[in-house]
Amino acid sequence: MIGTITIIFCAVPLLVIILIIVLHKKFVKRQSKYLKHVPGPKPNPLFGNMLDFAVPSHQFANVLENYINQYGMIFQLFAGPLSSALIISDEKLIEYVLSSTKTIEKTDHYKYFHNWLGTGLFTSKGAKWKERRRMLTPAFHFSILDHFLEVFNSVSYIFIKQLEKHEDEDSFDIYPLVSLYTLDVICEAAMGTSVNAQTGSNSKYVQSVKTVCAILTERNFSPLHTCLYPLTLNFYRERSAVRVLHSHTDAVIDRKIEQMKKYDEKNEELNDSGTKKRLAFLDLLLKSNIDGVPLTREDIREEVDTFMFAGHDTVASAISFTIYNLANNHRVQQKAFKEQIEIFGSNKKEARSTTEDLQKMKYLELVIKETLRLYPPAPLFTRKVTEDFEWENSTIPKDQYLVIVPYMTQRNAEYYPKPLEFIPERFLEIDGTNPYRYIPFSAGPRNCIGQKFAMLEMKSTLSKVLRSFELLPSNPHQELKLAPEIILVSKSGINISLKKRK
Numbered sequence: 001m002i003g004t005i006t007i008i009f010c011a012v013p014l015l016v017i018i019l020i021i022v023l024h025k026k027f028v029k030r031q032s033k034y035l036k037h038v039p040g041p042k043p044n045p046l047f048g049n050m051l052d053f054a055v056p057s058h059q060f061a062n063v064l065e066n067y068i069n070q071y072g073m074i075f076q077l078f079a080g081p082l083s084s085a086l087i088i089s090d091e092k093l094i095e096y097v098l099s100s101t102k103t104i105e106k107t108d109h110y111k112y113f114h115n116w117l118g119t120g121l122f123t124s125k126g127a128k129w130k131e132r133r134r135m136l137t138p139a140f141h142f143s144i145l146d147h148f149l150e151v152f153n154s155v156s157y158i159f160i161k162q163l164e165k166h167e168d169e170d171s172f173d174i175y176p177l178v179s180l181y182t183l184d185v186i187c188e189a190a191m192g193t194s195v196n197a198q199t200g201s202n203s204k205y206v207q208s209v210k211t212v213c214a215i216l217t218e219r220n221f222s223p224l225h226t227c228l229y230p231l232t233l234n235f236y237r238e239r240s241a242v243r244v245l246h247s248h249t250d251a252v253i254d255r256k257i258e259q260m261k262k263y264d265e266k267n268e269e270l271n272d273s274g275t276k277k278r279l280a281f282l283d284l285l286l287k288s289n290i291d292g293v294p295l296t297r298e299d300i301r302e303e304v305d306t307f308m309f310a311g312h313d314t315v316a317s318a319i320s321f322t323i324y325n326l327a328n329n330h331r332v333q334q335k336a337f338k339e340q341i342e343i344f345g346s347n348k349k350e351a352r353s354t355t356e357d358l359q360k361m362k363y364l365e366l367v368i369k370e371t372l373r374l375y376p377p378a379p380l381f382t383r384k385v386t387e388d389f390e391w392e393n394s395t396i397p398k399d400q401y402l403v404i405v406p407y408m409t410q411r412n413a414e415y416y417p418k419p420l421e422f423i424p425e426r427f428l429e430i431d432g433t434n435p436y437r438y439i440p441f442s443a444g445p446r447n448c449i450g451q452k453f454a455m456l457e458m459k460s461t462l463s464k465v466l467r468s469f470e471l472l473p474s475n476p477h478q479e480l481k482l483a484p485e486i487i488l489v490s491k492s493g494i495n496i497s498l499k500k501r502k
């Protein structure tokens with residue numbers, strides 16, 4: 001009896017492994033038929049090339065760099081026995097992929113976001129994505145974004161107070177503070193309410209956002225991410241955090257609907273005290289419709305939640321790395337500070353930026369652009385091929401996964417001389433080059449809808465920081481350990497030091 005059980009226990013896994021190896025061989029044969037001119041490392045029958053990524057996440061970029069040195073800017077990796085992806089940092093193929101309707105769909109990895117975001121703009125596809133994109137584009141028009149300046153100005157006031165607590169410390173990690181700040185900004189902008197993330201008074205909501213973002217990152221890099229996920233502790237932690245997030249958003253929507261009922265069309269731009277009302281994306285969503293049909297409560301919630309996710313850690317990463325670069329490049333900081341003095345005068349540390357002020361910050365814009373080149377907040381993103389297409393003697397087949405890697409493209413010495421040096425002025429001289437070598441906000445029809453909002457937020461925040469503090473390198477100096485997770489982060493923190501300006 002025991003002998004029979006032992007045989008079954010040994011035979012079943014063995015058969016499964018043999019089956020996987022046979023299927024893998026067939027899959028590799030199919031791939032090499034289509035992608036015969038695409039190089040790449042030989043895959044292991046059970047793990048593909050994933051064993052090379054069994055290193056801490058801050059070493060992923062080195063693994064990719066070694067591959068690029070060996071195989072070039074388009075190569076194939078196997079993400080397991082039966083799944084392959086083309087890893088692309090070549091500007092011409094990026095241009096094709098981001099412009100073509102044959103590659104507009106996102107991969108199945110975006111399904112991980114469905115529990116929280118449903119199928120809002122970031123995760124939807126096909127006709128639903130098209131309708132939503134058309135409906136939401138006016139909400140990001142420059143004239144409407146003007147309303148958000150007031151949000152940036154008032155929330156950054158608290159941010160500066162939080163930074164003052166770290167004055168004269170030799171070294172502190174600025175990222176967690178910036179991340180709470182951008183969460184406050186996006187909550188006010190998306191929902192028109194404050195969660196006071198910086199001062200900690202609505203910590204249940206804030207904690208749930210942080211929990212879900214951390215679990216999503218882990219899930220993207222864990223082998224337990226697919227069918228085994230419901231057996232993990234994270235599954236239950238995510239479920240309970242998402243419940244908190246949804247009930248918060250629902251309550252805000254209900255309150256907004258009640259408020260809107262109170263005001264007639266004539267008064268709707270005014271609040272209780274008769275002053276101009278702050279506009280939130282939610283106000284616009286409540287007035288939106290598709291072909292005359294208003295959005296349902298669930299439709300609205302998924303878009304508000306989408307902005308919450310897409311619009312907070314991306315901007316936090318960008319602002320933190322820009323502050324780091326300013327702190328570590330004295331010449332650049334001096335030039336950026338001089339520009340601020342020219343706009344505001346020398347005794348206007350607390351002055352609120354107007355649209356005209358922000359337009360004048362040309363050098364600060366170059367500093368931000370150069371930061372997004374070296375430290376793109378979305379270091380890679382993926383697409384799925386929906387129809388075969390030809391590329392340099394290969395057929396890229398339907399269902400093929402494509403991984404676009406701005407982090408590598410934007411550090412390529414062929415595209416950017418002295419690629420690892422921080423030189424904002426390089427953006428004064430790049431006219432005429434292929435725009436697809438610079439894609440921190442992606443490009444084409446599925447690019448970042450929040451790009452202008454993000455640029456305004458970054459400029460207005462950094463202007464305030466530059467006018468309030470001299471930014472200094474941390475002491476002792478701490479190397480960044482860059483990890484291209486969903487968002488680009490530094491595993492060793494983004495450490496700087498601050499001195500209050502007189």
Ligand code: HEM
Nearest residue numbers: 121122310311314315318377378381441442448449450454
């Ligand atoms: C520095 C800040 C930001 C960066 C670098 C950034 C980058 C990106 C990138 C690379 C994509 C394409 C992702 C993909 O294809 O999977 C994207 C999409 C998107 N972003 Fe941003 N983003 C930023 C800020 C924002 C903000 C502030 C918002 C909202 C207020 C936002 C909302 C979105 C949405 C909704 C999408 C999906 C668009 C679609 O699929 O049609 N982003 N972003």
